[in-house]
Amino acid sequence: MKVGVVTFPGTLDDRDAARAANHAGTTAVSLWHGDADLKGVDAVILPGGFSYGDYLRCGAISRFAPVMEKVIAAAKGGMPLLGICNGFQVLCEAHLLPGALTRNHELHFLCRDQKIEITNNQSAWTSSYEVGQEIIIPLKNGEGSFQCDDATLAALESEGRIIARYVGENPNGSRNKIAGITNERGNIVGLMPHPEHAIDTLTGPTADGLGFFTSVLNAMVK
Amino acid sequence: MALDTVTIAEISPEQVQPFAELGLKPDEYSRIKEILGRRPTSSELAMYSVMWSEHCSYKSSKVHLKQFGDKAVKTPALLVGIGENAGVVDVGQGYAVTFKIESHNHPSFIEPYQGAATGVGGIVRDILTMGARPIAIMDPLRFGPATAADTRRVLPGVIAGVGGYGNCLGLPNIGGEVVFDESYLGNPLVNALCIGVMKHSDIKLAKAAGAGNLVVLYGAKTGGDGIGGVSVLASETFDATGPAKRPAVQVGDPFVEKVLIECSLEIFAEDLVVGIQDLGGAGLSCATSELASGGSGGMKVELDRVPLRDATLSPEEILMSESQERMCAIVEPKHIDRFLEICKKWDVTVTVIGEVTDGERLEITWHGELIVDVPPRTVAHEGPVYNRPLAKPDYIDRVNSEVINVPLPKSAAEIKAAVLKLAATPNLADKSWVTSQYDRYVQGNTIQSQPDDSGMVRIDEKTHLGVAVATDANANWSYLNPYEGAKLALAEAARNIATAGAKPLAVTNCLNFGSPEDPGVMWQFAETVRGLADGCLEMGLPVTGGNVSFYNQTGAVAILPTPVIGVLGIIDDVRTRTPMSFDADGLELYLLGETKNDLAGSEWAYLHGQRGGSAPIADLQREMRLIDFLVEGRTSKVFVAAHDLSQGGLSATLTEMVLRHKVGAVIRIEDAGISLISESPGRVVVAIDPADSQALNAMAAKYKIKATYLGMTGGDALEINDAHIPLSELHTAHTETFPKLFG
Numbered sequence: 032m033k034v035g036v037v038t039f040p041g042t043l044d045d046r047d048a049a050r051a052a053n054h055a056g057t058t059a060v061s062l063w064h065g066d067a068d069l070k071g072v073d074a075v076i077l078p079g080g081f082s083y084g085d086y087l088r089c090g091a092i093s094r095f096a097p098v099m100e101k102v103i104a105a106a107k108g109g110m111p112l113l114g115i116c117n118g119f120q121v122l123c124e125a126h127l128l129p130g131a132l133t134r135n136h137e138l139h140f141l142c143r144d145q146k147i148e149i150t151n152n153q154s155a156w157t158s159s160y161e162v163g164q165e166i167i168i169p170l171k172n173g174e175g176s177f178q179c180d181d182a183t184l185a186a187l188e189s190e191g192r193i194i195a196r197y198v199g200e201n202p203n204g205s206r207n208k209i210a211g212i213t214n215e216r217g218n219i220v221g222l223m224p225h226p227e228h229a230i231d232t233l234t235g236p237t238a239d240g241l242g243f244f245t246s247v248l249n250a251m252v253k
Numbered sequence: 254m255a256l257d258t259v260t261i262a263e264i265s266p267e268q269v270q271p272f273a274e275l276g277l278k279p280d281e282y283s284r285i286k287e288i289l290g291r292r293p294t295s296s297e298l299a300m301y302s303v304m305w306s307e308h309c310s311y312k313s314s315k316v317h318l319k320q321f322g323d324k325a326v327k328t329p330a331l332l333v334g335i336g337e338n339a340g341v342v343d344v345g346q347g348y349a350v351t352f353k354i355e356s357h358n359h360p361s362f363i364e365p366y367q368g369a370a371t372g373v374g375g376i377v378r379d380i381l382t383m384g385a386r387p388i389a390i391m392d393p394l395r396f397g398p399a400t401a402a403d404t405r406r407v408l409p410g411v412i413a414g415v416g417g418y419g420n421c422l423g424l425p426n427i428g429g430e431v432v433f434d435e436s437y438l439g440n441p442l443v444n445a446l447c448i449g450v451m452k453h454s455d456i457k458l459a460k461a462a463g464a465g466n467l468v469v470l471y472g473a474k475t476g477g478d479g480i481g482g483v484s485v486l487a488s489e490t491f492d493a494t495g496p497a498k499r500p501a502v503q504v505g506d507p508f509v510e511k512v513l514i515e516c517s518l519e520i521f522a523e524d525l526v527v528g529i530q531d532l533g534g535a536g537l538s539c540a541t542s543e544l545a546s547g548g549s550g551g552m553k554v555e556l557d558r559v560p561l562r563d564a565t566l567s568p569e570e571i572l573m574s575e576s577q578e579r580m581c582a583i584v585e586p587k588h589i590d591r592f593l594e595i596c597k598k599w600d601v602t603v604t605v606i607g608e609v610t611d612g613e614r615l616e617i618t619w620h621g622e623l624i625v626d627v628p629p630r631t632v633a634h635e636g637p638v639y640n641r642p643l644a645k646p647d648y649i650d651r652v653n654s655e656v657i658n659v660p661l662p663k664s665a666a667e668i669k670a671a672v673l674k675l676a677a678t679p680n681l682a683d684k685s686w687v688t689s690q691y692d693r694y695v696q697g698n699t700i701q702s703q704p705d706d707s708g709m710v711r712i713d714e715k716t717h718l719g720v721a722v723a724t725d726a727n728a729n730w731s732y733l734n735p736y737e738g739a740k741l742a743l744a745e746a747a748r749n750i751a752t753a754g755a756k757p758l759a760v761t762n763c764l765n766f767g768s769p770e771d772p773g774v775m776w777q778f779a780e781t782v783r784g785l786a787d788g789c790l791e792m793g794l795p796v797t798g799g800n801v802s803f804y805n806q807t808g809a810v811a812i813l814p815t816p817v818i819g820v821l822g823i824i825d826d827v828r829t830r831t832p833m834s835f836d837a838d839g840l841e842l843y844l845l846g847e848t849k850n851d852l853a854g855s856e857w858a859y860l861h862g863q864r865g866g867s868a869p870i871a872d873l874q875r876e877m878r879l880i881d882f883l884v885e886g887r888t889s890k891v892f893v894a895a896h897d898l899s900q901g902g903l904s905a906t907l908t909e910m911v912l913r914h915k916v917g918a919v920i921r922i923e924d925a926g927i928s929l930i931s932e933s934p935g936r937v938v939v940a941i942d943p944a945d946s947q948a949l950n951a952m953a954a955k956y957k958i959k960a961t962y963l964g965m966t967g968g969d970a971l972e973i974n975d976a977h978i979p980l981s982e983l984h985t986a987h988t989e990t991f992p993k994l995f996g
Contacts, residue, residue, distance in 0.1 A: 040600065041508050043423030047697040050714075065598070079695075081421045084508025137996075140416050140690045169694045171420075228694040233828060234711070235694070 032251050034244075035062040035072035037102070037118075039093045043080035044227060048115065051227040052076065055244030064096040074111035074155070074247050075102050077118030079171075079225060089132060089174050090120035099125060111155035111247050112219045116172050119211070119221035128212055128221045129187070130179030135172070136204030144236040145170035145224050146198040147210045150191075154217040155250040157194050159242035165198055166239035168229040170210075175223045177205035177212075187212055194220055218250075256568070257295040259623045266292050275302035281637055288631045296617065296624040299569040300632055303535040304542060307803055310636035313769035314801045317779050320786035321796040330758055331795045333456060338379040338531065339449075340797020341456055342759045344823050346718055349453050351383045354393070354446040354724065354763040354819050356802035360502045361443035365410025369443050370418035370505040374577050376447040377422060378531035381514055382580070384457035384521050385449025388696060389710050390419050392429035392445050393724045393763070393817045397438030399679035399994050404433070407441050409995055415445070416690040421507035422514065425699045426691035427708025430724060430817075433679050439807035444763045444800075444817050448722055450712050455521060460528040460547030461583045461609045468541070468554060468607035469589070471596055472513045472532075472579040476562035479503035479536075479575025509578040516599035517580060523595075525588040532579035538572045538632070540581040541607075545615045545629035548583075552629070554607035554617045568619045583609060639769075646773030652733060655865025657852040661926025668925055668976035671857075675930070676908045677986040679994065680856055681901040683912075686991035700827045704909060706749040706897045711827045719827035723749035723820055727900070728813035729854035730868040735777045739784030739816050740871035741934050745899055746820035747792065751880040752895040752937055753830045754887025755822035760789055762799035762818050767811020769803045777814040778803075785816065791873045794820070831887045834913035835894040835940040838967030842918060843949060843960045844903065846879060846936030848928055856900045857930040869934050875958070876935050882956040886939065891948050894940040904929040906938050907971060912987060917968035917980055925974055940966060 034052040036059050038045045049059035060072050064082075069075070083092040093099065103125055106112040114122040122128045135141055146167050149160040160166070179187070184206055187193050195210040203223075211222035226240025262268070270292065272282040277298075285293050285301050293301060307313060321335060332349055333341035339353035357372025373390060380387045392415045397404045419426050424447070461468065479502065520526060528547060530540040537559070545552040556568050566574070584592050589605070596603035610616075615632070617625035662671040675681055684703060693702040700719060701709035707723035725746040731738030747757040764781060767774040778801075789796055805812045824830060852858050853866025886892035898906045903922075911917050922928040941949050953960035964972075971978045 040512050041421070043421075043511075043695050047695070050697055080423065081508060081511070084421065084506070086508065139413060140420055140692075142692050142694070143685075143689050171692050171694060173420075225694065228697060234697050234699060 032057045032248060033060050033072040034247065035060045035069055035075040037062045037064060037075065037077050037098055039064040039082035039096060041080055041082045041084055042078055044078040044115065044225065047227040048076045048078040051230045051241065051244050054230050055241055055248060057244065057248055062098055064098050067097040067101050069101045069105060073251055077114040077121050079116035079118060082117055089117060090124040093121045094125040103127065106219050109216060109218050111250055113156050113243065114221045115225055115227065116223055119223055122219065122221045127219050128214060129183045130177055132174050133176045133178050134174050135176055140173040141202060142169065142171035145202060147195045147224060148198050149195050151194040151213065154194055154213040154220050156220040156243045156246050158249050159246040167237045168224045168226050168240040169236065170202055170224040172223060175203040177209040179206060190215065195222065256619060256622060257624065259294055259626050262294045263291050268292060270298055272298060276306060277302050281305060289627065294624050296569050296572055297627055299573050300538040300542065300625065303538055303573055304632045305636040309535050309539060311801060312637045313639050313641050313803060314778065315638050316640050317782040320782055324786045324790040325795050326790060326793045328795050331797065332453065335796065335798050337458060338382040340759065341383055342797060344720060346713060346716060347452050348450055348712055348718065349456060350448065350450050350720055350821065351380055351385045352446065352448040352722060352819065352821050353379055353761050353798050354444050354817060355800045356763050356765060357443045357445065358440065358765065358802050358805055361411055362407065362441050364502040365407045366414040367502050367504050369411040369414030371503045371577055372443050372445045373415055373418040374505045374507065374510050375533045376445045377424065377510065378533060380447040380449035381517055382457065382529055382531045383449065384455040385451040386518055387424055387447050387449045387514065388698065389427045389448045389708060390424050390445060391427055391708055391722060391724055393726065394430060395432050395434065395437045395442035395815060397433065397441065398435055399433045401438055403438060405995065411441065411443055412687050412690055418505055418507045420692045422511050423695045425693050425695050425702065427693060427699055427702040427710060428723065431684055431687055434728065434813060436812045440805040440812050442765050442805065442815060446724060446819050448720065457521065457526065457529050458547065459530040459543050461544040461552055462527055462548040463585065464551065464609055464611035465586065466527055466609040467584045467586060467589055467605050468552060468609065469582045469584050469592065469603060470559060470579065470606045471582065471601055471603040473506065473509050473576055474560045474562040474602055475571055475574050476576045477566055477570060477574065480570055480573050503575045503577050505577045512599050512601060513578055513580065516596060516601045519595050520592060523591065525592050526582045526584055528583040530581050532581060534575060536572065536574045542615060542629040542632040544581060544583060546633040548609060549611065549613065550629050551610035551612035552607060552615050553610050556617050557620050558604055558606045560602055560604055568624055641769055641775045642772045643775035643779050644772040645776050652865040653867050657858050657863055657866045659852060659858055659861040659863060662929065663926055665975035668929065668973050669978050671929060672904045672908065672973065672978055673983065673986045674860065675856060675901045675904045676983055677990050678856065678860060679990055681905050682990035683988040684991065685988065686995060700830060701753060705833045706752045709753060709824065709827060709830060717826045717828055719824045721750040721753055721755035721822045721824055724817050725749060726815050726817040727854065728815040729859065729864065731781065731814040731816060732864065733854055733866065734868040735780035735814050736784035737868050737871055739781045740788035740873060741869065742816055742818040743785060743788040744871055744873060744876040744934060746818045747880060748876065748937065749897050750820055750822040751883040752833065752897050753824065754884050755824040756884055757794055757820050757822045757880065759797045759821050760794045760818060761797055762816060763802065764799065765802045765805055765812060765815040765817065767806035771811065774811050781814060781816045785818065788871065788873060792877060829887055831892045831895045833894060833896045834910040835966050836914035836916055838916065840893055840940040840966040841943050841946060842963040842966060843939050843941065844936060844963050845882065845939060845958050845960055847933060847959050848931050848936065849933045850927055851931045851933040855902065855930060855932040872935060878956040879935055879937065879958050882952055882958050883937065885952055889948065891941055891945045892939050893942060896938050898936040898938065900932065902930045902932050908983060908987060910938065911971045911980060912984055915980055916966055917970045918964055918966050919968060919972045920964040921974060922963065
C-alpha cells in the first residue's frame, strides 16, 4: 500500500511522516506540491511545517497548490487523507474540514509531550486505537487553537467527529479541547499534535503515534 | 548621485573620504591607498572598511588565535580546519560533521527578535555552505539580572527569535544555556551553534577556481537592511538629502532560508558547484573577495545585475548590504542550465553576476563603469593585524585574595532551604519555559535535548551512529582566572557529552569579551586563548573554528569574560546512551570525583553576593580518565544514569535527577554543606544496579577516579541526611521561577 507525503515549500515534517508510514508497513511516496499527480497512492498525508512561511494565514496558499486539486478530488471520493498540524490547517483552508486553527491562547509557540484521548476509532486513521485510550505524542505549534462557530461545534460533537481531545490543561485554547476532527465519511482527519514524532521511544516520548499509520493500513485491507 | 569610478579616483587624489566615519584608522586608510596606488573609490572604501572591521578581520585576536593552529594535535579526524566557513570532522562510516558557534550579541540587544533570528540564520548558512545538511541548533544565551526590566524586554524577544527562525527552518533545538548576571544587562550574549552532516565527498569550499566559470548569486533579493556604517558613504559624501539611514539590524525570512537550504542541497547532490560562499557579515564584499581569494584571485562582477528589493540602492550599499538568505556559487558553464532549473523548481531568485577570470584582480563594474579594482586577498585576508597592549587587570590579585564567607547549611531545615533556593534561582531553575518554545522533535533524529547534559542526534538510522554536542562557559571562573576558566569550560563541555557515553572529538568556541582596546580585557582574552589552546592540546582535541565577539562593553564596564566552548563527540550506537536520570527505585547512586572546598565562583557564593576567591585548577588528565570511565560505563552497560555536576553542585544535580522522572532518592553525605554546594570540577553522579557495584568499583580503580556511595533511588522525596524534601515541593520551586518572571 502506498501513502503519499506532500512537500510544499516550507514543509518540515515530510521526512518524519514518510518514516512513520514506512515504519507502519506502508510504502511512503514523495509528492511535490507543484505536480498535479498523485502517483497512484492509496492515501495521502499533508505533513507539518510552515508552508509558504505561513505568512498570509497558515495553509491559505498551500490549498491552491496543483497537487491539492488532485488530493481534494481523491479525498472527496473516499481516499484516506491525514493533515498533521500545518496539514490540518491546509485541510481547513481547503474546506475539507470545518473550523480554523488560530494563535495559541498564550501567544507563543509551544512544544511539549501532550496527552490526548482518542474519542473516535471509526475513522480511517484511528482504527488501531480504543475509544477512551490515552496516548502521549508531541504537540508543537504556534497556531493550534481550534475554533469554529457554535453550530459547527454542536454538529462535530453530536456526530462523533471529534477524534481526539487534549487531556488535562488545555494547551492552546482549542474549543472543547479538540486535538483532531474528521469529516462525515471518516476518511479525512485533521490532527494538531504529531504522531509521526512518536513511533519509537528512542526519538519520541512514546511509540503511541504509530497507530495512526497502522490504522490506514487496516482501512485499506478491509 | 555621482558615481565614483576607478577613473575618477585616479584623477582626484585630493577627494576627502569619510574613512573615520566608516571605522577605519588613518594608518589603515593610508595602507589602502598604498595597496591601490591611488585613493580608493567609494565602493572600494566601503569594502575595505567592512572587511577590515574587527568582526570580519579578527585584527585584534589573530595574533592570539594562531595558537589554535600552532598547538593543535595532528588528527586525521580533522577534514577541514580553521579558516573555512566551519571546520569539518570525520565521524566514521563515511560521514563528516561540521559544527560552529557564532555570536549575534549587539543586534540582539538593539532588536532582540530579529537579532536572535538572524543569528540562527547566519550560522545555519555557514554550515550549509560546507555542503552539509543542517541537523540541529543550540543557543547559549546570557542576560542581565532576571528581575531587571530590560531583561524582560530582551529575553522573551531573543527566545521568540531563536524559536521563530529555527522552528520554521525545521531544525531541532537540542540544547543551550540561559545564564543571568549583572554584567550582561547592557550586553546580552546571543550565541548560536549549528551542526551539519554530509558524506566526505560532499565537502564544499569557498573558492572561485577555473577561468570562465560563472559567479551566481541566489536566494533573497538584496535590500537596504544591515548596511550599518556604509550609510555614511551614501548619505554624507554624495547626497545629504538621499535615503534615510536604514536599520543596521538585518531582518530575517526563515521561509526563504528553508527553501534556500533544500534548493542548495539538491544543487550539491548533483555536484553542480566548484565553490560556494554564503552572504553574511559584509555581504557581497565578503563573498566575492573570499571566493576570489580562494581561487587564483581573478573575478569580474557586474554589480548592476544584482536583483534588488529597493531600486534606489547605491553600488556601495549593494556591496555592503547584509540582507539575509543569500548564497554565492561558482558554477561551470556546462552546469548552469541545471543549476537554474533547480532554482526555478524551488522558486529561488537566481542571477549570474559575473565570472572567474585568469587575472589576479577583483573587478566590479556598475553599468559598465569600473568601480572596484583590487587584489582580493588584500580585502579578505591581508587586513591590519594588531598586537594590542595587554596588562593583568588590578582586580585579579584583589579578588583572588578574598576569602569566601558564606553560611553553609548544616541542620535539616538549612539543607532543605538551600536545596530549594538553588533549585529556584534563575540560573539553575527549570528552563522549560524557554525550551518549550523550540521544536526539538523535527527531523525525527533527536535522542537528547534540554535538560540533558548534551544534545544528541542520530545521523544514521540503520547503524545508529550519532553525535553529541554540549556548550559550556563558566564566566565566574573566567573572571577569577581566565586561563583556568577556559580549560574548565572545555573540560565541562567534554564531560557533558561523556556522561551520555559519547567520546569527545572536536572543539569550537565563541569568545565573548569587552573592548580589546582595554589592556585588561585584552589580557583576559589572551589568557583565555592560551588556556583553551593548552587544554585542547592536552586533551588531544582539535579546534575546528570559532568566533570572537569583542566590544561587549557598556562605558568602562565589560562583561565577564565568557568563552563559550562547544565540544562535539561520537557515539557509535545512540540506543546505548546513558540517560541523565533514573526511572526506577532501588538503584545505587555514586559520586565520581572528589569534592573540595570550591566555593569561589559558585552559584551559592553568587547568591550571597560574593565573587572573589581562587578558581579551581583544571586537572585535565583526571578529566580524561573520567571521560574514559564514563564511556566504559555505557559500553559495559553498568551505568543506568549519569549526570554532570556543575553550577549548583551536588544539590542541583540531585534536584534535576529526581525531578526528571519523579523518582526520589535517599542520600547520606558527610559534611553536607560543602558536599552539596561546592562546585569542584570533574564530578558526575551515576546510578547503577546494586549487582554492578563491584564492576563500578573495579572501573573506578582502573581509571583512578574516586567513587563515593551516596544512597539509593526511590520514594517521593529527595532525602538528604535528616532533610526531607517532597518532590512536589522541589518541583514547584524548580519550575515556577521562569513562568513567574517571564510568563
